[in-house]
Amino acid sequence: MLPPGITDDDHALIKPYILLPIVLSAFERDLNVIKTAVKTPDPYVDLISAAMDRVTRELTELRNEFRKRGIKVYELERTEVGYRAEYLCRGYQRTFSMLDGLVRTEGGILMRKFLGLDMREVEASRTIETARGDEKDRPE
Known part of the structure; x- marks a missing residue:
């Protein structure tokens, strides 16, 4: 549950x-590898x-949104x-954590998005994986 001041x-x-x-x-690492x-x-x-230009623009927009909403990340x-x-x-202090597996998965999805690749296949496979995971969690 989030504190009342954080949506x-x-x-x-x-x-x-x-x-x-x-x-x-x-992207920067891959760019250097591809060049050689x-x-x-x-x-x-x-x-x-x-794609890097699009990421940079979105990051700038995100930082502007942080300023508007009074959000400050002080440790990453x-x-x-x-x-x-x-x-x-x-004024409310919070923590946000992400596991490596999620970072890899979500990072790959974002890379595809910024490269302009068709995201329908990615979303379809995520939906199937989620459905399979839900079935595993159900009691017999």
Whole structure:
């Protein structure tokens, strides 16, 4: 349960705040690899650079939204099992954590989105996996 001064929407903004810099770093790393590993890197470099520009714009918009809502992330750290952010939202202190597996999955989805790939297949496979997981959790 969130404190009365923090909405679910406020809390939900922390997830992309963690993920977007990770996605940007992954694109940057991949860009450097592609530049040296591919004979004609220019089309790939252009595609990834455009995706990086979109990530940067979204991160800027997110930071502006933080300012409007009075959200301040004062600690973001890599833990043994994932990432943890400590933040203030209009005077209330909260923690947001993400496990590595979720970061990898959500990061991959965001990378596809920013590259302009068709997200219908990704969403369909997530729906199927969720349904399978729900069936496993049901008592016999």
